Amino acid sequence: MRRFLWPLGLFIILVGFLAAGLGLKPREVPSPFIGKPAPAFRLSQLHAPERITGPESMRGEVWLLNVWASWCGSCREEHPVLLELAQRKLVPVIGLDYKDERQAGQSWLARNGDPYLLSVFDQDGxxxxxxxxxxxxxxxxxDKAGIVRHKHIGPLTDAVLNEKIIPLVKELNGA
Amino acid sequence: MVRRWIVLLGLALWLTGVHGREAPSVAGDPALEARVQVLAEQLRCLVCQNQNLADSHAELAVDLKDQMREMLKKGQSEQDVIDFMVQRYGDFVLYKPPVKATTWLLWGGPFVLLAAGLVLLSVRLRRRRGEVGAELTPEQRAAARRLLDDHDREVA
Incomplete structure (x- = not known):
């Protein structure tokens, strides 16, 4: 009898691994930046090309850097969530307009609403x-010291915002 | 007639050969391109995760290859490029991840399984040898003798 139970046991273990594997999200690669300083940049502002901005201008504040583009479909999906966040004035959001055309980026924001404190323009990516x-x-x-604390890949949702991002922002502001 | 067909066939083959050649790269430096290619084959494209950077035509992959080309051109080494990628995208971009605390199971796992298999096999073999080599009791020996004698008699 035991000799038949062995393969069955192994099979159940394999199924367990498979089930666990199906639940993983391979697209969400853990960011190596967590706990490290946000990489420096000097980019012109989307709406004011002559003004150069870098992450150091936000020193002393907890803030979000949101990467978006006018050509990005899922950005449209997440946009209402960002607009609502901006209305609640919980945390300043800087936009990074990624691989876009300046004109296209500006009119996209004009059309859909601008939740950003400001957007910087990263034309070549x-x-x-x-x-x-x-x-x-x-x-x-x-965070206030310019350290990356969290990265979310893909569109923000109310759930992500309320369960992860806003609690984290509050915690970082409290500290 | 036949000769004309042969000529046509030859021409067709020659043409496919001509068209089958790879498109020349923009940079126009074969040695540099070869280095970029070798590097790109070792790195995973994050947009389409089952492809390496060399195979991928995703926009990010193209940008990253440009970046690599630029770095090599500036005289930076292959290791510099790999460090650049790992710093930004993590060990995940490497098809050959480094040996460290979080990856020892990955690297050591197969050898642990192999060792476990060898131990299991040797235990089994030893047990079986014990069964085969066991001495017969005098009663068993007599029974065996009887059976063999019966058999001989039937055959004869």
Whole structure:
């Protein structure tokens, strides 16, 4: 009898591994930036090309860096969530307009609403590469000292915001 | 007639050969391209995760290859490029992850399984040898003798 139970046991273990594997999200690669300083950049502002902005201008504040683009479909999906967040004034959001055209980015915001404190313009995507961006939209939570605390890949949802991002922002602001 | 067909066939083969050649790269430096290619084959494209950077035509992969080309051109080493990628995208971009605390199971796992298999096999073999080599009791020996004698008699 035992000799038949062995393969069955092994089979059940394999099924267990498979079930666990199905639940994983291989697209959500853990970011190597968590706990490290946000990479520096010097980019012109989307709406004011002559003004150069870098992450150091947000020193002393907890803020979000949201990577978006006018060509990005899921950005449209997440946009209402960002607009609502902006209305609640919980945390400033800087936009990183990634691999876009300046005109297209500006009119996209004019059409859909602008939730950003300001957007910086990353035309050739180099800053995106420095931040390890591989799927727009992405959102980084950066603390007062300029350390990346969290990265969300894909569109923000109310659930993500309420369960993860806002509690984290509150915690970082409290500290 | 036949000769004309042969010529046509030859021409067709020659043409496919001509068209089958790879498109020349923009950079126009074969040695540099070869280095980029070798590197790109070792790195995973994050947009389409079952492809390496060399195979992928995703926009990010193209940008990253440009970045690699630029770095190599500036005289940076292959290791510099790999460090650049790992710093941004993590160990996940490497098809050959480094040996460290979080990956020892990955690297050591197969050898642990192999060792476990060998131990199991040797235990089994030893047990079986014990069964085969066991001495017969005098009663068993007599029974065996009887059976063999019966058999001989039937055959004869």
């Amino acid at each position: 180099r800053v995106g590469i420095d931040y390890g961006v591989y799927g727009v939209p992405e959102t980084f939570v950066i």
